[in-house]
Amino acid sequence: MKKTLILGINALYLLVFSATALAVVKEVPQESLIPDNSQRQTALILNRVLERYHYRKVPLDDKLSEKILNRYLEALDPNKSFFTQADIDGFSHYRHELDDAISSGRLEPAFEIFRRFRQRVDQRVDLALKLLKENKFDFTRKETYRFDREDAPWAKNETQIEDQWRKRVKNDILGLRLAGKDDKKIRETLEKRYTTMRRRVHQLDAGSAFQTFVNAYALSIEPHTSYMSPERSENFDISMRLSLQGIGAVLRSDDEYTVIQKVVPGGPADKSGQLHAGDKIVGVGQGEKGEVEDIIGWPLQDVVEKIRGKKDTLVRLNVLPKAAGASAPVKTVVIQRDKIKLEDQAAKSSIIEADGMRFGVIDLPAFYRDFRGQAAGEKDFRSTTRDVRKLIDKLVKDHVDGIIVDLRNNGGGSLTEATELTGLFIPHGPVVQVKDSQGHIDVERDSDPEEAYTGPLAVLVNRNSASASEIFAAAIQDYGRGLIIGEPTFGKGTVQSLVDLGQFSRHKQDLGRLRLTIAQFFRVRGGSTQHKGVIPDVQFPTAEGSGKHGESSLDNALPWASIKPAEYHPVSKAPQLAMLQHKHEVRVAKDPGFNFLVEQNQEINRMEARKEVSLVEAERKKEWDEREQRALERHNKLRALRGLPPLSKLDDDDEDEFAEKEDDPEGINRIMQEEAAHILADYIRQQQPVTAQAD
Incomplete structure (x- = not known):
């Protein structure tokens, strides 16, 4: 089975970098939204791969079928804006049939639901345009609009959903009024927004319907497992390259918004200091004067196409900052696209003085390794461990009293680097245990007895420190080698691989790839970093209120678990x-x-x-x-x-x-x-x- 190992928390999401532009998609006739033989074959293969190789063994049965239906409906209508309870009741006869549909390759139920979704979008857009045309809203009337309906019930009937859309249109108008738009511009903007919403849904073809459905299956098992079509696989390949071009941001869809999942260290967005995780992008314009297009309701793929571009060109983004809330006006951010080099993400050092002492700070944004240079036989290829070793030597010569390794917002990277970096601070021994889907346990070890630094050590982490960062921090904590300081980490203690599904087909055609969870990390003392993350020895008050963050906030996340401790020897007393x-x-x-x-x-x-x-x-x-x-x-x-x-x-x-x-x-x-x-x-x-x- 061909596979590519993935660490980190963001590999699923599209990175905004330059790539070959997708062709403009025409609207798809309703009658063509039916499954084809390739999709039937992909569903059968995907089912076999999940049941055989996934770390979590979940049988495809009636119980899972219920979850798949619920997740499919949530994927199509996450904010409960299109379907009513009557629609949901009408789909209930599929509640225990979707498992059979997948295992037999009979995908018609998924496509029937998708066609109904498209009909409802048409109805709601017609209503929104009618309300916009009337435009007789009283902005002194005491009422509220619920913009987050994830946990709300479905509208009971047409009367309820019409009132929901009345408030939505009123809120959209109010937001633009507060941003200083006049009535004519407001009408033009929203008319375009609503008609674009319908057009984008009409452009979703049978492949889009299939991908949404099979991902409802995959994500019902575990949140880091997902199917990527051949087209999306191309974007993933772009995101995994070392030399990248664009603004340097990882995006995801949240309801009808495009949300920044992560800002890539060293990229233009990071250097500008104007974009941050959780910000919502609501408009995109090209150059200094290009029209800013309203992109609310656009598919993520289309937003990516608008944002990425050639080096040195400008892109203007209308952004709702995370902390401003849904009621705030947008701000405009101008960013110059650029090439993101490995050097920009490399470790850096500085010195801080406190309490009459001098401390070296090593800022480490990622666990990087120049695999191309290594494969080419370059003796001095770039790596985290090599760079940090040089920084340690320099700090020791500067006579620092201690060293702080700053892993805040470090989402992971190379497992080899996490292991070797730990080896700079411990004599030798196991660093992390890896348990696969068959129950076999491999131990990643530091076999080099040399220690680059033996003095006082602290590791600074926050809620966005994940995967390889957690491996390093957990090992330092278990060995008693240093203090872990900050906030509880993300809690991603699983390993994913990319599986080429075409290798299981008779004709070896391109069927896309499956991002599959195949193993789980365990600390040397036996507990997992999964779900709980690494709990700091000294915890900052900023950790309060972070319960809905990280792995523990994801549906179907693997629970915390433990195995037998590895044989290791702590280096100091607690x-x-x-x-x-x-x-x-x-x-x-x-x-x-x-x-x-x-x-x-x-x-x-x-x-x-x-x-x-x-x-x-x-x-x-x-x-x-x-x-x-x-x-x-x-x-x-x-x-x-x-x-x-x-x-x-x-x-x-x-x-x-x-x-x-x-x-x-x-x-x-x-x-x-x-x-x-x-x-x-x-x-x-x-x-x-x-x-x-x-x-």
């Missing part, structure tokens, strides 16, 4: 963690920098918890103004700490309080690093022997 935690809490309670982070985190949590917004224009504007004032006050407190003059307002260049720019005058990115240095200083003093005093 520190007095309660004392370190107490000193940390006392210190940050009075630290303006950390207060900034905590208040910022609370603002984000409040916005994420909201399900609805007011449709009263005055209330919406007041809410936005108050949020802006709170952000300004937070900024100015931090600027005062850094000795900078206060801002009178937050303009487009300064308003993004969540930026981690290379030019970071407020030192937002340094706040956690500085506190990690204080904690490491506490630890060093704690380990020093107490000198007896004479009476």
Whole structure:
């Protein structure tokens, strides 16, 4: 079975880089939305591969059939905007039939549901255009619009769903009014948005229907398993290359929005400091003056086509920042596309002084390895471990008192690098255990007895540290080699492989690929990093409110598990963690920098918890103004700490309080690093022997 090993949390999503443009798709006749023989064959093969090779053994039966139906309906209508409860009731006779449909290659039920979905989209768009034409909305009337209907019930009947769409159109109009658009521009924008929504659905062909359905099957088993059609496989290949071109952002679809899943370290978006995980892209324009197209409701593939482009060209994005909430007006971000080089993602070092000590900080955005250079026989090919070793040598020569390895937002990478990097800090021994679908356990070991650094060590992590980052942090913690500081990590403790489904067909045709979970990571002490992640020895208050984040928030995620510990030998005694935690809490309670982070985190949590917004224009504007004032006050407190003059307002260049720019005058990115240095200083003093005093 041919396969490609995948680590990290973002491999499924499309990266916005340059590639061969897709052909313009024409609208697909309703009568052509039927399965073909290739799709039937793919379904049969996919079923056999999942049952034989997936780490989690889930039989395709009536119980799974129910999950597949629910997930398929959610995939088609995630915000419950098109189907009514009557539609759902009408599909109920398929509840225990989809398993048989897949195992026999009889896919007609999935396509019948898809055709009904297209009919409902036509009806709802007709209603939206009618409401827009009437445009008689009272923005002083007390009512709210529920924009997040994921957990809401389906509309009971046509009357309910018509009222739901009335409020949706009213909210769309209000959002553009608050953004300063006049009535004519609002009408043009929304008319185009709604007609484009219908056209995009009409362009979805039988292949799109098939991919959505079989992914409902795959994702009902486990969230990191998914099918990629031949076309999507091409985009995945682009994302795995070392030298990339574009803005450097990983995107995903969330309801009708395009959401930034991750900003690629070293890319244009990262360097600009203007785009961040969780931001929603709602419009795309080309160059300095090109029209910004409203892309709400567009398929992800089409959004990617608009954003990616040639090096040195400009793209303008209309963005809803994550912390601004659904009621906020958009901001425009201009980014120059560029080539993303491995060097831009390489480890870097700096020095921080705290409590009379000097600490080296190694910022590591990814676990990278130049596999092409290695395959070509280059002796000095680029790798994480080699770069970090050089940085350690330099820091030791600079006589630092300790080293902090910063793994915040490091989503993973090479397992080999995670193992070898751990070896720089331990004598030798096992680093991680890998259990496959057959129950066999392999142990990844550091066999090199040399240690590049034996001094005080801390590892800084956050909720976006995942996969290879968790392997490294867990090994350092299990060996007692250093302190883990920050927030609980993402919790992805599984391994995926890419399986070419064509190899199982008689004629070896291209049937796409299956991203398949084949193994699970376990720490050397036996517990998994899956689900729970790595819990810091000293935990920051910013960890509060992160329960709906990471692996534990994903449907059907593998649970935490444990196996027999590997044979390993901790290198030091456990520190007095309660004392370190107490000193940390006392210190940050009075630290303006950390207060900034905590208040910022609370603002984000409040916005994420909201399900609805007011449709009263005055209330919406007041809410936005108050949020802006709170952000300004937070900024100015931090600027005062850094000795900078206060801002009178937050303009487009300064308003993004969540930026981690290379030019970071407020030192937002340094706040956690500085506190990690204080904690490491506490630890060093704690380990020093107490000198007896004479009476």
